[in-house]
Amino acid sequence: MAQSEQEILAGLAEIVNEETGLDTASVEMDKSFTEDLDIDSLSMMTIVVNAEEKFGVRIPDDEVKNLKTVRDAVTFIANAQS
Amino acid sequence: MTSPSTGRSPKGTGTITVPPAARHSRIVGVGGYRPKRVVPNSELVDRINSSDEWIRERSGITARHVAEPDESVVDMAEAATRQALDHAGITAEQLDFILVATVTHPFQTPAAAPELAARLGSTAAATDISAACAGYCYGVAMASDMVRGGSADHVLVVGVEKLSDFTDYDDRGTAFIFGDGAGAAVIGPSDTPGIGPTVWGSDGTQRDVISQVQPWTELRQPWSEPTNDPRLWPAIGMAGPSVFRWAVWGMAPIAQQALDRAGVTADDLDAFIPHQANVRIIDAMAKQLKLPADVPIARDITTTANTSAASVPLATARMLADGEAPSGGLALQIGFGAGLVYAAQVVVLP
Numbered sequence: 001m002a003q004s005e006q007e008i009l010a011g012l013a014e015i016v017n018e019e020t021g022l023d024t025a026s027v028e029m030d031k032s033f034t035e036d037l038d039i040d041s042l043s044m045m046t047i048v049v050n051a052e053e054k055f056g057v058r059i060p061d062d063e064v065k066n067l068k069t070v071r072d073a074v075t076f077i078a079n080a081q082s
Numbered sequence: 083m084t085s086p087s088t089g090r091s092p093k094g095t096g097t098i099t100v101p102p103a104a105r106h107s108r109i110v111g112v113g114g115y116r117p118k119r120v121v122p123n124s125e126l127v128d129r130i131n132s133s134d135e136w137i138r139e140r141s142g143i144t145a146r147h148v149a150e151p152d153e154s155v156v157d158m159a160e161a162a163t164r165q166a167l168d169h170a171g172i173t174a175e176q177l178d179f180i181l182v183a184t185v186t187h188p189f190q191t192p193a194a195a196p197e198l199a200a201r202l203g204s205t206a207a208a209t210d211i212s213a214a215c216a217g218y219c220y221g222v223a224m225a226s227d228m229v230r231g232g233s234a235d236h237v238l239v240v241g242v243e244k245l246s247d248f249t250d251y252d253d254r255g256t257a258f259i260f261g262d263g264a265g266a267a268v269i270g271p272s273d274t275p276g277i278g279p280t281v282w283g284s285d286g287t288q289r290d291v292i293s294q295v296q297p298w299t300e301l302r303q304p305w306s307e308p309t310n311d312p313r314l315w316p317a318i319g320m321a322g323p324s325v326f327r328w329a330v331w332g333m334a335p336i337a338q339q340a341l342d343r344a345g346v347t348a349d350d351l352d353a354f355i356p357h358q359a360n361v362r363i364i365d366a367m368a369k370q371l372k373l374p375a376d377v378p379i380a381r382d383i384t385t386t387a388n389t390s391a392a393s394v395p396l397a398t399a400r401m402l403a404d405g406e407a408p409s410g411g412l413a414l415q416i417g418f419g420a421g422l423v424y425a426a427q428v429v430v431l432p
Contacts, residue, residue: 040139040140041322046366
């Protein structure tokens with residue numbers, strides 16, 4: 001079932017929190033995963049795999065490098081769900 | 083297939099004699115060799131604009147052993163083998179087959195294994211295995227089947243790499259990952275099962291995620307115009323995040339299958355010895371496997387880095403030498419790497 005962007009953001013924030021310990025409130029739409037949240041490529045992959053499971057979508061390896069901001073990820077997941 | 087009608091029937095007077103089949107196999111001895119020179123992260127950081135802390139956080143690696151320029155794959159294999167033979171309590175003459183798993187022996191032909199055999203004074207059958215970081219576990223599976231099938235009494239399996247010859251020290255993704263070394267095991271007959279069924283396979287669709295950046299044939303071109311362009315050297319490149327995803331979420335189920343096929347559970351293990359690719363892969367894999375907290379996990383990577391085919395036997399030798407894992411205990415070992423290829427099995431530690 002397609003979720004709203006706010007629901008996806010909340011779910012993604014939980015995943016980021018679990019992987020990095022970052023406060024869920026810090027996971028905002030315009031934040032960059034690498035520059036603002038200091039998430040490296042392996043942690044990003046863990047977040048991607050957990051997001052696939054949580055949101056029931058497939059995020060190919062080649063797509064991951066395009067997910068620069070939290071908004072990129074939320075939009076990708078929302079489109080993949082619809 | 084239908085046979086052509088010749089009007090002849092088999093004589094039926096002779097039958098092939100084979101050694102008794104279906105006996106058990108086990109690892110009877112292991113050995114390891116690490117080159118003397120230790121290279122800490124601090125020696126590598128300038129060329130990749132990095133820091134010791136950055137490397138530790140991303141890989142768990144603090145240092146690696148690097149072979150001397152004139153120290154060969156066969157030199158290192160020989161040193162590890164002599165230890166393994168001592169541990170097994172056999173002589174080189176008792177070896178019937180020698181398998182050397184390596185991707186860094188710098189001759190396409192001849193293989194490293196016959197040269198190693200000659201060094202040992204052996205004329206045993208000898209060949210190399212090209213299965214990268216899975217090479218040792220592939221070798222253990224093949225050796226076990228040789229012993230069980232009766233074609234060999236003792237098989238030497240060596241995992242050895244001189245990755246320093248194939249590392250691009252300007253590549254931030256791989257410069258700090260690799261190390262040099264050799265690990266060896268002797269597989270022999272056993273009264274009880276000592277090597278469980280191997281779960282193995284390949285995924286060649288992902289051949290590019292760990293690969294030499296050029297084929298050797300690309301080196302022919304510059305011969306007419308000599309160049310020192312390092313980009314032409316066929317160093318090993320890696321798409322780290324893709325490898326990470328495959329290794330953790332693809333390989334943990336393979337390791338679980340190896341437990342299931344052997345008829346044991348993670349609770350029964352005395353050691354978990356995965357390929358030493360990256361501490362974060364090891365930790366994530368252990369988490370996926372729901373490994374009980376009391377099972378020691380090999381972390382030889384910290385000071386040895388990723389030695390590809392040598393990593394599992396080197397880690398095994400260290401865990402036994404340090405008393406971290408007991409002789410006679412059960413270990414789950416898994417190798418995975420360039421190909422992509424993988425193999426996992428439960429073994430009784432020698």
